[in-house]
Amino acid sequence: MSENGANSAPKKISVRGLTKSFGKKQVLQGLDIDVGAQESLVVIGGSGTGKSVLIKSIIGLLNPDAGTIKIDGETVTGMSGSERERITGKFGMLFQGAALFDSLTVWENVAFGLIQARGMARGLAKEKAIATLAQVGLSSDVGELAPSELSGGMQKRVGLARAIATEPEIIFFDEPTTGLDPIMGSVIDDLISKCVRELGATALSITHDMASARRIADRVAMIYEGRIIWDGPVSEIDNSGNPHVEQFINGRSEGPIQMQVTG
Amino acid sequence: MNFLRLIGQVVLGFFSIVGRVSLFALTGVSHIFRPPFFPRLVLRQMIEIGYYSLPVVGLTAIFTGMVLALQSYTGFSRFSAESAIPNVVVLSITRELGPVLAGLMVAGRIGAAMAAELGTMRVTEQIDALTTLSTNPFKYLIAPRLLAGLSMLPILVLVADLIGVLGGYLVSVHLLDFNATTYLRNTWNFVESPDIISGLVKAAVFGFLISLMGCYHGYYSKGGAQGVGQATTNAVVSAAILILSFNYVITALFFGQ
Numbered sequence: 001m002s003e004n005g006a007n008s009a010p011k012k013i014s015v016r017g018l019t020k021s022f023g024k025k026q027v028l029q030g031l032d033i034d035v036g037a038q039e040s041l042v043v044i045g046g047s048g049t050g051k052s053v054l055i056k057s058i059i060g061l062l063n064p065d066a067g068t069i070k071i072d073g074e075t076v077t078g079m080s081g082s083e084r085e086r087i088t089g090k091f092g093m094l095f096q097g098a099a100l101f102d103s104l105t106v107w108e109n110v111a112f113g114l115i116q117a118r119g120m121a122r123g124l125a126k127e128k129a130i131a132t133l134a135q136v137g138l139s140s141d142v143g144e145l146a147p148s149e150l151s152g153g154m155q156k157r158v159g160l161a162r163a164i165a166t167e168p169e170i171i172f173f174d175e176p177t178t179g180l181d182p183i184m185g186s187v188i189d190d191l192i193s194k195c196v197r198e199l200g201a202t203a204l205s206i207t208h209d210m211a212s213a214r215r216i217a218d219r220v221a222m223i224y225e226g227r228i229i230w231d232g233p234v235s236e237i238d239n240s241g242n243p244h245v246e247q248f249i250n251g252r253s254e255g256p257i258q259m260q261v262t263g
Numbered sequence: 264m265n266f267l268r269l270i271g272q273v274v275l276g277f278f279s280i281v282g283r284v285s286l287f288a289l290t291g292v293s294h295i296f297r298p299p300f301f302p303r304l305v306l307r308q309m310i311e312i313g314y315y316s317l318p319v320v321g322l323t324a325i326f327t328g329m330v331l332a333l334q335s336y337t338g339f340s341r342f343s344a345e346s347a348i349p350n351v352v353v354l355s356i357t358r359e360l361g362p363v364l365a366g367l368m369v370a371g372r373i374g375a376a377m378a379a380e381l382g383t384m385r386v387t388e389q390i391d392a393l394t395t396l397s398t399n400p401f402k403y404l405i406a407p408r409l410l411a412g413l414s415m416l417p418i419l420v421l422v423a424d425l426i427g428v429l430g431g432y433l434v435s436v437h438l439l440d441f442n443a444t445t446y447l448r449n450t451w452n453f454v455e456s457p458d459i460i461s462g463l464v465k466a467a468v469f470g471f472l473i474s475l476m477g478c479y480h481g482y483y484s485k486g487g488a489q490g491v492g493q494a495t496t497n498a499v500v501s502a503a504i505l506i507l508s509f510n511y512v513i514t515a516l517f518f519g520q
Contacts, residue, residue, distance in 0.1 A: 101384075113397060
């Protein structure tokens with residue numbers, strides 16, 4: 001697929017007018033965003049601004065109220081279950097809490113997509129899983145452990161290994177550094193950049209950790225009140241000229257963004 | 264006006280829940296028949312539901328059989344109708360108490376465990392993770408549990424029937440000085456296949472309902488530890504109520520005229 005993505009063929013992900021409400025709360029209010037092939041886009045924004053809803057809508061875990069989502073030029077909103085599963089096969093995702101299956105061992109987690117979705121034989125899948133674990137810096141004996149025996153940083157690594165094991169075309173990262181110490185956060189960021197580059201994958205991440213965003217992004221978009229209010233290369237983020245972005249990246253409590261502090 | 268509105272709200276709420284549960288059940292059942300299948304997962308659930316529930320169900324059955332014999336003796340001996348005890352024990356156990364008590368015990372054991380497991384998977388995003396790994400959660404999580412519940416409860420109830428009758432036998436023969444041969448012959452002569460079959464049909468329905476309630480409440484639980492606790496409670500309570508009400512319906516269908 002990479003050859004048709006190179007020359008401004010259809011965008012890898014294209015979102016138009018995405019709207020989603022929960023009860024009376026409008027979370028997304030006509031959001032537009034594009035991600036090009038092999039690009040790493042990081043969406044930044046405060047808590048509760050709809051970052052997770054955006055990612056979950058693209059994956060198909062949530063049904064948007066209005067708007068279209070295209071993957072490789074194909075409209076996925078309103079697709080039937082089996083068609084949707086074919087599209088989901090292009091995805092990998094690293095969840096915020098790693099979301100490892102605690103009933104399975106580490107290597108079974110990593111091999112899950114290979115065995116269940118690709119129908120690979122267990123022996124072969126195990127070899128591939130061990131190799132993928134090595135890619136994220138984990139030795140083969142970790143593979144036999146249960147996820148609950150691992151530290152938070154190691155769980156994130158296993159989650160990353162599981163997300164990349166099926167060699168997806170698009171990888172989603174949900175707050176990849178949340179809950180990690182700064183050094184481990186940096187290690188995970190480097191691993192993410194390396195793995196995405198080696199796979200030639202497209203990456204869409206959401207985070208509120210600016211240090212992490214600067215490390216893994218080619219392009220940054222800021223979400224505020226359910227829309228993208230700024231979008232540009234990561235090198236320009238310090239000169240965005242947008243007061244919302246400036247307030248956010250500098251972490252100032254005074255500015256156009258008013259935090260709702262309810263007591 | 265407010266009172267009428269309240270009635271409307273309750274009625275609409277009831278039907279919307281019935282609709283959602285039915286849709287959930289239909290989706291789950293349809294995945295039992297569509298590949299890919301997960302035989303290992305079905306087997307694991309069968310062991311969990313069938314094998315590991317045996318001690319609980321067995322103990323329930325033996326004490327129920329024993330107490331039935333004891334109670335009917337105190338009543339029947341006044342009319343010199345002790346010979347009806349084997350009849351009372353075997354019919355009560357196979358028709359009603361076997362399936363209902365086994366169902367309630369399994370609802371407490373399995374329904375709660377399913378709701379807690381799926382609920383935790385939901386709040387830790389493991390169910391979402393399944394979707395991103397191109398695995399339908401209904402196929403991987405729900406269908407095996409429904410199938411295992413549906414198939415294992417009749418077997419459990421068959422065992423409970425035997426143990427329950429044994430409980431009645433032990434009390435009658437060793438405590439109430441019945442003749443062992445007469446007791447067994449009476450038991451065997453009284454019981455007819457509809458008695459047992461109706462009990463097994465009930466068991467299959469109850470097993471399905473227990474799994475359904477555990478899965479439904481777990482799958483849609485939200486809000487962290489408290490939500491999972493709530494889901495567990497709801498799974499057990501709703502399964503128990505459904506068991507008791509479906510018990511009446513099935514009894515009416517089999518024996519009511």
